[in-house]
Amino acid sequence: MKSKKRVITITIYSLLILLALISIVPFYMMIINATRENKEIIMGFSFLPGSSLIDNYKTMMDYVNIWAGFRNSLIISVAVTLLSGYFSALTAFGFAVYNFKGKNFLFITILLLMMVPGQLGLIGFYELNKVLGFLDTYIPLIVPSIASPFVVFFLRQYLSTTLHPALLEAARMDGAGELKIFHTIALPIMMPAVATMSIFTFIGSWNNYIVPLVILFSPEKYTLPVLMGFLKGSQVAQNLGSMYLGIAISVVPIMIAFLFFSKYIISSISAGSIKG
Template structure:
């Protein structure tokens, strides 16, 4: 029996290692190609890096300011992640804890909004921002993203299964107001779920291409995906190494953020299960 369990464990770990290697290879190829010139890339893949990294960087820098786009994407993505996490948690708290008229209708409406592609309202969104005078600013990229139906739905379901009503009653008996209850009782309980959703919110905002392309006009305000779009359509596309380098700069930070935060998400969920 023990031998069978040991064999199954070895088999599972072997499959996981193989899947991890398969997932990492495309990113490794991208990083390696960023250090090679056209001739080397066309000849085929190599596991060893090339010597053209500096030349590729200089070629790319002649056409786009990649670090300005990096900074712009970071400003937008961090703002969206923080604001979406907080206000979605606040909304989920309201749906999970309070009973009010029209609650079920609003929640159903929110679920329906999850199924509507954002691209359908892009023209109306553009006209609205034109009237408000918010075109060529980061306001259209940050403020609408705060209202995330999926994040609210996920946090509401998580809170409904983890927050016991007795905790709320005890806090109210101690004289705590509703906002204080949210910040001191509900929000700490929701933190594993908020952290989980924050990763996907950050990645979604970082990779957002259509909306910044529509509402931003000044090159110095372009986010990284928009700059990558122009990079692919410029003469830099003839230099495959520079193109790979630009893509690597835009992708590697997401990989690092995901690997870093996922560890804390797992530990938070494990800690929550032990406390329960």
């Protein structure tokens, strides 16, 4: 019996290690190719880094200021993540705790909005910002994140399973206001779920390509995905090492986000499962 269990354990761990290697290899190839020159990349993959990293970097910087795009994307993504996390948590708190007229209708509306692709309203979104005078600014890329249907839905479901009504009643008896209850009781309870959604919100904003491409006109305001799109259509596209280097730079923040916040995904999932 013990030997059978040991074989199963070894098999599971072997499969997990294999899956981890399959996931890591593309990133490793990308980083290695960023240090190699064209002819070396064309000849095939190598596990050893090349010596053309600086040349590839100079070639890339001759055509685009990758760090300006990095800065722009970082500003937008951080602002979107903070606004979406806070206001979605506040909205979810209202849906989970209070009973008011039209509550079910509004929640169903949120569910329906989750199913509508954002690209369908892109023309109307452009015309609205044109009338408001917000074109070529970061406002259309940041402010709409306050209303995030999926994040509200996720946080509302999470809060409904983790927040006990007795906590709210005790706080009200102590004289706490509703905003204080939200900030001192509900928000800390929701933090694992907020952190989980913040990861996906950050990644979605960082990788957003079509909306910045439509809204922004000034090259100095371009986000990193837009700059990478222009990079593919320039002379740099002939230098594969520079292309790999640009992609590697654009992927780093996403890897860091998962590295530091992945534990919150596990904790939020386990919290919901334990409660259920």
